[in-house]
Amino acid sequence: xxxxxxxxxLRIDAAACDGIGVCAHLAADILELDRWGFPxxxxxxxxxGELSAAKRAVRACPRKALWIETTAVPSVVQRAxxxxxxx
Ligand code: SF4
Numbered sequence: 522x523x524x525x526x527x528x529x530x531l532r533i534d535a536a537a538c539d540g541i542g543v544c545a546h547l548a549a550d551i552l553e554l555d556r557w558g559f560p561x562x563x564x565x566x567x568x569x570g571e572l573s574a575a576k577r578a579v580r581a582c583p584r585k586a587l588w589i590e591t592t593a594v595p596s597v598v599q600r601a602x603x604x605x606x607x608x
Pocket of ligand 1: 533537539540541542543544545558581582583584585
């Protein structure tokens with residue numbers, strides 16, 4: 522599950538991918554195949570449901586070419602002293 526305050530994205534190592542397309546069948550809402558059978562990620566930040574499908578695809582990838590990258594999102598935007606908020 523994506524932790525509060527973070528985003529998760531599916532990543533592909535194109536050089537490692539075999540282009541057979543197992544992942545796209547397991548995560549059809551996130552991945553589609555190009556004309557040669559190589560996956561293209563269609564979703565940027567994964568929802569909870571999409572994250573589950575992405576994890577299935579990562580586990581099933583025979584070439585270990587998929588991974589999930591989680592990035593913390595700052596909860597508070599700090600402003601430089603003297604910079605006012607536009608109204
Ligand atoms: S399962 Fe892995 S190796 Fe196969 S197409 Fe998807 S990313 Fe490439």
